[in-house]
Structure formats: structure tokens, C-alpha cells
Amino acid sequence: xxxMTATVVFLLLSLLRMAAATGEWCPACGVxxxxxxxxxxxxxxxxxxxxxxxxxxxxxxxxxxxxxxxxLLTALRRMRAQRSDAAATPGMPRDGLQEYELLSFxxxxxxxxxxxxxxFRFSQEVAGSTEIQQATLYLFWAAPGRGAQPVTVRLLxxxxxxxxxxxxxxxxxxxxxxxxxxxxxxxxxRSLFGQATPRLTVELEVPEDWGSPLPSEHSDSHWPFVVAQxxxxxxxxxxxxxxxxxxxxxxxxxxxxxVDFKEIGWEDWIIQPEGYHMNYxxxxxxxxxxxxxxxxASFHTAVLNRIKAASAAAAVDSCCVPxxxxxxxxxxxxxxxxxVKTDIPDMIVDSCGCT
Numbered sequence: 001x002x003x004m005t006a007t008v009v010f011l012l013l014s015l016l017r018m019a020a021a022t023g024e025w026c027p028a029c030g031v032x033x034x035x036x037x038x039x040x041x042x043x044x045x046x047x048x049x050x051x052x053x054x055x056x057x058x059x060x061x062x063x064x065x066x067x068x069x070x071x072l073l074t075a076l077r078r079m080r081a082q083r084s085d086a087a088a089t090p091g092m093p094r095d096g097l098q099e100y101e102l103l104s105f106x107x108x109x110x111x112x113x114x115x116x117x118x119x120f121r122f123s124q125e126v127a128g129s130t131e132i133q134q135a136t137l138y139l140f141w142a143a144p145g146r147g148a149q150p151v152t153v154r155l156l157x158x159x160x161x162x163x164x165x166x167x168x169x170x171x172x173x174x175x176x177x178x179x180x181x182x183x184x185x186x187x188x189x190r191s192l193f194g195q196a197t198p199r200l201t202v203e204l205e206v207p208e209d210w211g212s213p214l215p216s217e218h219s220d221s222h223w224p225f226v227v228a229q230x231x232x233x234x235x236x237x238x239x240x241x242x243x244x245x246x247x248x249x250x251x252x253x254x255x256x257x258x259v260d261f262k263e264i265g266w267e268d269w270i271i272q273p274e275g276y277h278m279n280y281x282x283x284x285x286x287x288x289x290x291x292x293x294x295x296x297a298s299f300h301t302a303v304l305n306r307i308k309a310a311s312a313a314a315a316v317d318s319c320c321v322p323x324x325x326x327x328x329x330x331x332x333x334x335x336x337x338x339x340v341k342t343d344i345p346d347m348i349v350d351s352c353g354c355t
Contacts, residue, residue: 070221103339130230135189140222252283252320281352285318323353
């Protein structure tokens with residue numbers, strides 16, 4: 001949002017002015033010298049900006065119609081069961097590609113005596129940067145009456161040339177008793193993520209004498225939903241370990257800082273966790289500490305140290321920076337009231353070192 005951007009810009013300009021006045025151009029040094037209240041405001045603003053940017057959200061989403069608690073709990077239980085069967089969890093795999101788990105509840109569409117339409121919307125921010133690995137449709141059938149009932153499930157997508165819908169797939173079922181049915185819809189959702197408006201429509205064709213084959217209330221715990229697993233197209237960086245701060249530490253080290261989502265007014269769209277330890281780096285970096293193994297040592301650092309040693313005019317102060325970060329596991333509502341589970345990379349500072 002504009003007000004957040006203005007706040008962050010103002011804080012960064014303040015740090016630059018402070019650095020210019022003292023001759024220090026390391027941002028960590030500037031943060032450390034701020035008054036406690038201003039330092040806290042700067043870190044909270046940075047946390048907000050980082051979360052929104054890495055979720056590719058232009059601003060904090062408003063959730064117009066979140067699903068009922070009963071429907072949410074039922075869907076999350078089934079997500080966990082499916083995850084256990086697949087022996088996999090969303091997060092940060094070894095290849096460095098961020099993974100997402102999306103939970104989208106159906107929006108009721110038009111219906112007749114023999115057909116029902118359900119709509120599933122997916123966030124453009126996620127759809128535009130990920131590839132679908134797997135997607136499953138969950139449908140709970142009401143009592144079918146006597147004998148088996150034939151059902152046709154069609155997956156519809158917007159046509160490439162206009163608003164008309166095209167049939168992506170068609171499945172015929174025999175429903176004999178009330179209960180859950182799952183359908184693999186990975187191919188349809190995968191092709192959907194390449195479109196400008198990622199919306200999937202499910203058409204259920206049922207016998208006219210069945211009545212309503214699905215729960216009649218959106219608040220019902222058995223409301224239809226889709227679970228999809230996706231993977232980002234680009235990897236994140238991996239960092240090295242460093243040193244924690246002690247009570248009287250003056251050298252470069254990691255300081256703890258907790259971000260409370262309720263305090264910043266984000267508890268309405270972030271389901272879990274209630275907050276996280278963001279942490280930050282602060283402290284002095286004398287020339288002799290730069291390039292020490294374990295303290296952000298690199299070829300670039302070694303070259304920079306030789307330049308410093310060769311020319312006092314070219315001397316550049318070493319800076320205290322994060323050398324290792326880990327992801328933040330987040331369960332949240334997106335702008336379409338879908339529930340997304342992902343691990344946001346590089347959100348928790350684990351250690352610091354000198355460049």
C-alpha cells in the first residue's frame with residue numbers, strides 16, 4: 001500500500017542520513033543506532049514489506065467471505081491425511097524451489113433440476129509464479145436414495161477465444177452411498193495456471209429425481225473444495241552460519257526480534273502462526289573480521305579486503321549482514337478467500353557475519 005511504501009522509504013532515508021553523518025555506510029549499523037521505538041517501527045515495516053513482496057501481494061488481502069470454521073477444519077484434516085498418504089509436506093525441498101499448498105472452497109454457481117455448477121478461483125499471484133504438481137477435487141454426496149445414482153463430472157475452463165466455456169475433462173461415476181469422492185484434476189488446474197484468469201468451473205450432471213446432491217449450505221462442514229500442490233519456478237539462495245549475540249556483544253551478531261501478527265493487525269488473514277522471530281544483524285565489523293571462515297567469507301570478500309589493504313582512499317567498512325536464513329511457514333487467506341500453505345524463503349535470520 002502507498003502508506004507502507006512511504007513509511008519504508010522514510011525509514012531508509014533516515015538510515016542513510018545517519019550513515020552519512022557518521023561516515024558509516026552499513027545499514028545494520030544505522031538500525032542499531034536508532035532509538036528503540038524507531039528501530040521497532042523500522043523492523044516491523046520491513047517485515048510487512050518482505051511478507052507481501054514474497055507472497056507477490058500488492059497489499060494485505062481483505063477476506064470478504066472466509067469459509068466456515070467447520071468446513072475449514074474438515075478440509076484441513078483431509079489435507080493432512082492426503083499429505084500423509086503421499087509422504088510429502090509443502091515447504092522448502094532440497095532443490096531450493098519453494099512449495100505451496102492451496103485450499104480453494106467452491107463458490108455456488110447456477111443450478112437446475114439436473115445440474116449444479118461450482119466455481120474455484122485461484123490467486124493470480126501464486127498462479128503466475130508456480131507450476132502445479134498435483135490437484136484433487138473433494139466432493140461430498142448427500143444421500144442418493146435408492147440404488148446407485150449416475151453422476152457426470154465435467155471440468156470447464158474459459159475458451160481461448162472468448163467467454164465460452166470448454167470441457168477440459170469428463171468423468172462418469174456411480175454414487176451408491178453418502179460420503180466423500182476425490183478426483184484427480186491436476187491436468188486441468190495445470191493448464192488453468194497459464195491463463196490470465198485462473199478460474200475452474202465444475203459441472204455436476206445428476207438424475208432429476210435426486211434433488212440436491214451436495215450440501216445445501218456454504219457453512220456446511222462438507223462443502224466441496226480443491227487441494228493443489230504447486231512449486232515455484234525459481235529457487236532461493238542458501239546462506240552460511242554465524243554468531244549469536246551475548247548480553248554485552250559489540251561485534252557483529254544476531255539479535256532476536258519477534259513480529260506479532262495481532263499487534264500489526266494481520267491476524268484476520270494470517271491463520272497460522274501468531275507471529276515469528278524475524279531477528280536482525282547488528283554490531284561492529286573491524287577489517288580483521290571480514291572474510292573469516294563462517295563470517296560470510298567469499299571470493300568477493302577476499303578481493304575487497306585486498307583493495308582495502310592496498311589503498312586507504314579506497315577503504316570500505318565491512319558490514320554486518322545475515323549469513324543464514326530459513327523459511328517462515330505460513331497458512332493464510334489470499335484475495336479470493338482461498339487458503340494457502342507455504343514456506344516463505346529467507347524470512348528468519350539465523351546467523352550473521354561480516355562481508
